[in-house]
Amino acid sequence: MKKKNSIMGMAFFGPALVLLTIFLFLPMVLTLVFSFTDYFALNPELTHFVGLENYLNIFKDELFVQSFLNTVKFVIIIVPCQCIGALVLALAINKAAHCKKYFKVAFFVPVVMSLAVVSTLWMQIYSPEGILNTLLANFGIDAQPFIHNASQALPSIAVMSVWQGVGYQMIIFLGGLQNINPALYEAAEMDHASSWQQFKDITLPELKPLCVFVFITVTIGAFRMLVQPMVMTGGGPDHSTYTIVYDIYETGTVNWEMGLASTMAIVFTVFVVILTIIQNVLTKDKEGKKHGIKKAKAN
Amino acid sequence: MKKWRLCLGAAVLAAACLTGCQQKDPEPGEVAGYDEGEEYLSIWVHSIEDTEEGQAYRESVESFNEAFDGQYFADIEFVPRNDSGGGYSDKVNASVMAGGLPDVLTVDGPNISAYAANGIIQPLADLTEEEEGAYLPSIIEQGTVNDDLYALGVMESSVGFYYNKDIIEEAGIEIPDADHPWTWSEFLDILEDLKPLMDKKDGYPLDMTFPVGETSIYYYAPFVWSGGGELVSDDGLEVDGYFNSETTAAAMDYFRTIVENGYMSEAPIDHLFESGRAAFKFDGAWEVNTVYTSYPDLNLGVAPYVVSDDWDGGTYTPTGSWAFAASSETEDIGAATELVKWMSGVDSGIRIWEMTKNFPSTYEAFENIDVFQTDENYNALYEQLTNYGHPRPKTPVYPQVSTSFQEVLESVALGGKDAQTELDKQVERIDQKLERYVRE
Numbered sequence: 175m176k177k178k179n180s181i182m183g184m185a186f187f188g189p190a191l192v193l194l195t196i197f198l199f200l201p202m203v204l205t206l207v208f209s210f211t212d213y214f215a216l217n218p219e220l221t222h223f224v225g226l227e228n229y230l231n232i233f234k235d236e237l238f239v240q241s242f243l244n245t246v247k248f249v250i251i252i253v254p255c256q257c258i259g260a261l262v263l264a265l266a267i268n269k270a271a272h273c274k275k276y277f278k279v280a281f282f283v284p285v286v287m288s289l290a291v292v293s294t295l296w297m298q299i300y301s302p303e304g305i306l307n308t309l310l311a312n313f314g315i316d317a318q319p320f321i322h323n324a325s326q327a328l329p330s331i332a333v334m335s336v337w338q339g340v341g342y343q344m345i346i347f348l349g350g351l352q353n354i355n356p357a358l359y360e361a362a363e364m365d366h367a368s369s370w371q372q373f374k375d376i377t378l379p380e381l382k383p384l385c386v387f388v389f390i391t392v393t394i395g396a397f398r399m400l401v402q403p404m405v406m407t408g409g410g411p412d413h414s415t416y417t418i419v420y421d422i423y424e425t426g427t428v429n430w431e432m433g434l435a436s437t438m439a440i441v442f443t444v445f446v447v448i449l450t451i452i453q454n455v456l457t458k459d460k461e462g463k464k465h466g467i468k469k470a471k472a473n
Numbered sequence: 474m475k476k477w478r479l480c481l482g483a484a485v486l487a488a489a490c491l492t493g494c495q496q497k498d499p500e501p502g503e504v505a506g507y508d509e510g511e512e513y514l515s516i517w518v519h520s521i522e523d524t525e526e527g528q529a530y531r532e533s534v535e536s537f538n539e540a541f542d543g544q545y546f547a548d549i550e551f552v553p554r555n556d557s558g559g560g561y562s563d564k565v566n567a568s569v570m571a572g573g574l575p576d577v578l579t580v581d582g583p584n585i586s587a588y589a590a591n592g593i594i595q596p597l598a599d600l601t602e603e604e605e606g607a608y609l610p611s612i613i614e615q616g617t618v619n620d621d622l623y624a625l626g627v628m629e630s631s632v633g634f635y636y637n638k639d640i641i642e643e644a645g646i647e648i649p650d651a652d653h654p655w656t657w658s659e660f661l662d663i664l665e666d667l668k669p670l671m672d673k674k675d676g677y678p679l680d681m682t683f684p685v686g687e688t689s690i691y692y693y694a695p696f697v698w699s700g701g702g703e704l705v706s707d708d709g710l711e712v713d714g715y716f717n718s719e720t721t722a723a724a725m726d727y728f729r730t731i732v733e734n735g736y737m738s739e740a741p742i743d744h745l746f747e748s749g750r751a752a753f754k755f756d757g758a759w760e761v762n763t764v765y766t767s768y769p770d771l772n773l774g775v776a777p778y779v780v781s782d783d784w785d786g787g788t789y790t791p792t793g794s795w796a797f798a799a800s801s802e803t804e805d806i807g808a809a810t811e812l813v814k815w816m817s818g819v820d821s822g823i824r825i826w827e828m829t830k831n832f833p834s835t836y837e838a839f840e841n842i843d844v845f846q847t848d849e850n851y852n853a854l855y856e857q858l859t860n861y862g863h864p865r866p867k868t869p870v871y872p873q874v875s876t877s878f879q880e881v882l883e884s885v886a887l888g889g890k891d892a893q894t895e896l897d898k899q900v901e902r903i904d905q906k907l908e909r910y911v912r913e
Contacts, residue, residue: 214909216591237902302740322740324888408685412888413880428872430566430587431905465485 175440208436215430231291236437240413241421245397251332252339252396254364259336260343261381265373267344268351278348282341285437289338296334297321300406321407321422324414331415339395343388346463348383351377386457390450397446418442504548506538511546512805514812516574519561519795522551525828533627533821537812547812550575569593576803577812580624582615582793582864583687583871586709589618590910594798596621598810607819611792611862612834618867619708625817626796628831631758632692633850634779638772640752644670651856654777656784657696657727664736667752673874676750681733682741683886689879690865691791692755696724698863699789700781704878709868710910712903716874717896724781727894728886739851739887747771761850762830773852778861792862794831832858870906877903 209228213221232238267277285290299305300320307317320330353413358376367375378385400419403409409416418438424434501509516534520527534549554561556856561579569591580588584767588594600622605613609629616624641648644667649655655663667678683689690704697704702720705712715721731737738745746754753776754760764773778790797816799809816822819841822833825844832855839845845855866874877899884890 211907214591216569216587216593220909302738302742410685410880410883412884416584424876427562428876429870429907430872466709 185367205436205439208433208438210437211433212431213433213436215426215432221433224433228434229441230432233439234445237413237416238418239423241416244413244415245399245417245419247328248332248335248399249393249396251329252335253389253392255332255336256340256343256392256396257385260338260388261347261385263340263344264347264351265377267348271404278345281344284338285341287338290405292334292338293402297406300330321415322366322411324410324412327407327411327415331399331406335396335399335402340393343392346384346388347381350381352404354380382457386454389457390453393449393453394446397442475650481567484787498564501546504546507546507548508543512544512802512808514547514577514805514808516547516549516577516812516816517552517561517564517575517579518549519554519579519581520551521553526825526831527551529821529824530816532824533816536820537815540815541811544837545808545811547577550886565593572802574800574802576798576805577699577797577816579795580798581795582624582626583866583875585616585624585796585798586618586867587704587869587871588798589621589623592801594623595801595806596623597625597799597801597813598807600810600814604774607835607837608817609834609836609862611858611864611890612796612817614862615864616796616798624796624798625813625816626794626834627821628794628825628829629792629834629858629862630794630832631854631862632695632755632778632791633758633775633854633857634759635746635754635756635760635764636774636776637746637749637752638774640667640670640674640749641774644752648776651777651853651860652786653851654780654784656773656780657780658782660779661730661734664731668734668736671750671752674750676745677735677737678752679737680742680746680751680754681737682729683728683879683882684741684754685879685883687875687883688873691793693728693882694865694878695778695789695791695863696727696781697721698787699778699784700724701785703866704765704874705868709866709870710907712868712874712907713900716877716903717893717900720781720783721896722892725881725885725892728882729889729892732886733889758832758854759830759849760765761854773850775850775857777853777857783824788861788863790857790861790863791865792858793865794834868907869910870903873903873906 210223210225211221212228263281267274267281270277281433301307301323302317302319306320310316310318319326321327354377358380359372362372362376397416398419400423402422403415403417404423407415409420419442422435422438422442425431425438498513498515499507501507501511507513518527518530519529522528522531530551531549534547537547552561552564565574565578574593576686578594580594585594605622608625612626612629613622615626616622636648642892646663646666664678671678683693694704697720700720700723702715702718704716704721707717732739744751745751745762746756749771761773761775764771780789797813799806799813803809817834819833819835819837822835822838823841824829826833826838833839833842836859839855844851846852865871868874881892881895881899884895885892899913
C-alpha cells in the first residue's frame with residue numbers, strides 16, 4: 175500500500191519536478207555559474223572563467239549603480255503609495271452602500287490589462303497635449319513634460335504603476351476585511367469606541383499578517399520594474415528611469431554579455447532576498463509570528 | 474532508491490525531449506515538395522508567417538523551389554521577433570550554443586559585423602561582377618566585412634527629410650536640388666525665418682525627436698558623416714578619435730542649438746508634421762505611404778538631407794535593413810549562396826515592395842516599379858539612396874555604439890550637457906565592449 179502510494183505520489187510530483195528542474199532550478203544554477211565567466215552569447219566557445227571580476231566591475235559601472243538607485247527610488251515611491259492606497263480603497267469599498275461590485279471591477283480592471291497596453295495608454299495621458307496637461311491647463315498650470323523630463327519621468331511612471339497594481343492588493347485587503355469577526359466591532363461600539371479607534375485597535379491588528387504579505391509582494395514587484403520604462407521612456411531621459419532588470423535585459427539580450435548580465439541578476443537576487451528577510455523580521459512581532467504566516471499563506 | 478531512479482529517468486527523458494529540439498534535416502518525402510535527389514536547405518526569417526512580409530518570403534521560397542526543382546529544396550521557418558529584438562535573436566543565440574543553425578538566416582544590417590566576427594555567418598560564394606553590380610552599392614557595403622561579402626538584403630531603407638509644401642510656399646522658401654543640400658548654417662537661417670510663422674500655427678519649424686532605440690543613430694548619424702566624420706574606425710575595432718571626434722561633437726552641438734532656439738519641441742508631440750503644424754520632419758521612407766494613405770490633404774515633399782558646412786559631396790544618408798546570410802553551419806556554401814541571391818533578387822525585391830512597401834535592393838527592381846519613376850517623392854528617396862547612401866557603423870559592438878549615440882544626443886541636445894565630455898564617457902563604455910575583440 176505504502177509503495178503504491180509513493181508511486182502515485184511520484185506520478186503527480188514527477189512532471190512538476192522535471193519542469194521546475196529544467197525551467198527554474200537549472201537556469202538558476204547556470205546563472206550562478208555564468209556570473210563567474212565572460213560568457214558571450216554570440217561566441218560561447220570563447221568563454222573564460224573570470225572569478226570575481228564581473229562582481230567588481232559592475233559596482234564600478236556608473237550605469238549599473240544608477241539603475242540600482244533608480245530602482246530603489248521606484249520602490250520608495252511605489253510601496254507606501256500602493257499599500258496605503260489599496261487599504262484605503264478596500265476600506266471605502268467595504269463601507270460603500272451602493273455599487274460595490276462596480277467599484278471592485280473598476281479598480282481591478284487595470285490589473286488584468288497587459289502592462290504594455292496600460293503603458294501605451296498612459297503615454298497618451300502624459301503626452302504634451304494629452305488629457306492630463308489639458309486638465310492642468312484648466313487650472314492655469316503650465317503644461318508639464320512628465321515622462322519627457324529627467325526629474326519627472328520616474329515619479330510619473332511610479333504613479334502609473336501604483337494605479338495599475340493597486341487593485342490587486344485592494345482585493346486581498348477586502349478579503350481580509352470581510353474575514354474580521356463583526357462581533358469585535360459590535361463590542362467596540364458598545365464601548366463607544368470611535369471609528370478611528372476601531373480602525374486602529376481592531377482593523378489594523380487583524381489585517382497585520384496581510385499587510386506583511388502585501389508589503390513584501392509589492393516590494394518585490396516594484397524591484398522587478400521593467401515593462402513600464404521600456405515601453406514609455408526606454409529608460410530615459412538621461413537614464414532617469416533605467417532599472418536594474420532593464421539593465422540586465424539590455425546587457426544580456428541586446429549586448430549579448432550573458433556573463434555580466436548573470437552577475438547583475440545574482441547581485442539583484444541577493445539584495446532582494448536580504449531585503450525581504452529584513453522586512454520579515456521588522457514586521458513580525460511575537461504574536462503575529464504565530465498566526466501571521468498561516469493567514470498570509472491562506473490568502 | 475527505486476523511485477529516485479524512476480524520477481531521474483523521467484527527468485532525463487523530459488530533458489531530452491525538451492532540449493533535443495535541435496533540428497535534423499528531414500529525409501526526402503517528409504516535407505511536402507522535398508523530393509529524392511534534391512539538396513535540403515533550411516532558412517529562418519525574422520517574421521510572422523501571417524504578415525505581408527512573411528507571405529512575401531514564403532512566395533520567394535516557393536518560387537526558388539520551382540526554379541531549382543530537382544536540385545535544391547528550401548524549407549522556410551518563421552521565427553517571430555518582438556519590438557525590442559528578442560525572440561528571433563534569442564533563437565539564433567540558443568542555436569549558436571546548442572548547434573542547429575539553419576543554412577540561411579536573416580540578419581539585421583548593423584549586426585552583420587558582430588555575426589561575422591563571431592563566426593555565426595560565413596562569406597558567401599563568389600558573385601560575378603554582374604551579379605554584384607545588380608545591387609545598390611549600399612547593400613553590398615552593408616554586407617561586406619573585411620572585404621568579404623557576407624549578406625545580401627532584399628530590402629533597403631532610407632530616411633527622408635520631408636517638408637510641407639504649403640508651408641514652405643507660404644514662407645517663400647526654395648528647396649535646393651539633391652546635389653546642393655542646405656548646409657547646417659543655411660538650415661538654421663531657414664528655421665529662424667520659419668519660427669514666427671510656425672508660432673502662429675501653434676507649431677514648430679521642425680518635427681524631430683531623439684527616441685531611445687535604433688532610430689536616433691539611423692536618422693542623425695548622417696550629420697556626422699556629412700562633416701567627414703565616422704563613428705568607428707574602418708576595421709570597427711577603434712572608437713577613440715572617431716566617436717568622440719570634433720565632427721561628432723559639432724553635430725551634437727548643432728542639435729543643441731536647434732533645441733535651444735525652440736525650433737523643435739523638447740517633448741514629442743504626436744502627428745505634429747502630419748497635422749500641418751511643422752514644416753519639416755525626418756522620418757523613415759514609410760512616411761510617404763503613411764501620408765498618401767492617411768493624410769491625403771498634406772502636400773508632401775522630400776528635400777535633400779541637410780549637410781555639414783564641411784560636406785565634400787561624399788555619401789552620408791541613412792541606409793540599411795535586414796539581409797540574408799549563410800550560416801557557418803551550412804555545408805554547401807554554393808547552394809546557400811544561390812538561395813541568398815534568390816531571396817534578395819529582383820523578383821523577391823519587387824514582391825517585397827508590392828506586399829510591404831519596403832524599398833527593394835536592386836536597380837532592376839526599382840526600374841520595374843513605376844512609382845519610383847512617376848512619383849517625385851519616391852523618386853527623390855531612390856535617388857538619395859543610390860547616390861548618397863552610407864551604411865551604419867560596421868563594428869561587432871554595434872548595439873553599444875547605437876545606444877551610446879542616442880544617449881549622447883539626448884543628454885547634449887535635450888539635457889544641455891557638454892558634448893565632448895559625454896562623448897568621451899561613452900568611448901570608455903564602447904572600449905570596454907571592444908576589449909573582447911581586441912584581446913582575441
